[in-house]
Amino acid sequence: GAGVSQSPSNKVTEKGKDVELRCDPISGHTALYWYRQSLGQGLEFLIYFQGNSAPDKSGLPSDRFSAERTGGSVSTLTIQRTQQEDSAVYLCASSYRQGSTEAFFGQGTRLTVV
């Protein structure tokens, strides 16, 4: 596709369950970001992948959160033992390279933990 694709668009899960969120970046983009937006809040940085460099995981809120990027393309954000405070919109973005090039966002995955 032409843009960043995220799946699923909506996910309702029970507290304590694990969830996986997927991001397909724009083809050829070397940088990939995960952010989340909780209700009424701004965009909170989670993790950043740039090419073959070690990812910047400084924004992950706890060790229940992890992400990987396979083959420099698709990325999966995994949340283990979900909690109600994990409920948010999880946004993925990609950019062509590190630097001033803008990042393009997907539509997001709305996660609701009940």
Added chain:
Amino acid sequence: DQQVKQNSPSLSVQEGRISILNCDYTNSMFDYFLWYKKYPAEGPTFLISISSIKDKNEDGRFTVFLNKSAKHLSLHIVPSQPGDSAVYFCAAGGRGSSNTGKLIFGQGTTLQVKP
């Protein structure tokens, strides 16, 4: 530690007037800045950016101003249109060795343009 701050959560302006959205940052290593617009249920979309070597960048109705000494940037929209009503986020990034290049976003400002 909020490195990028948008202190006004909301702004309301009349159609045709100027909208000014403000953003402050604390990290002097940031050397490029961007503005994004977000409609409900959609991902943010890129509006305009500026490099730290410039103090102004203009694209149609949108102009971004950067004041490095004050660590402040602003987005001017003139004339404002009802379709501009959205949440606006500023973002900052750095290419220096001390920064991985990640983009840090502010909390957002909700702009309402009244007809």
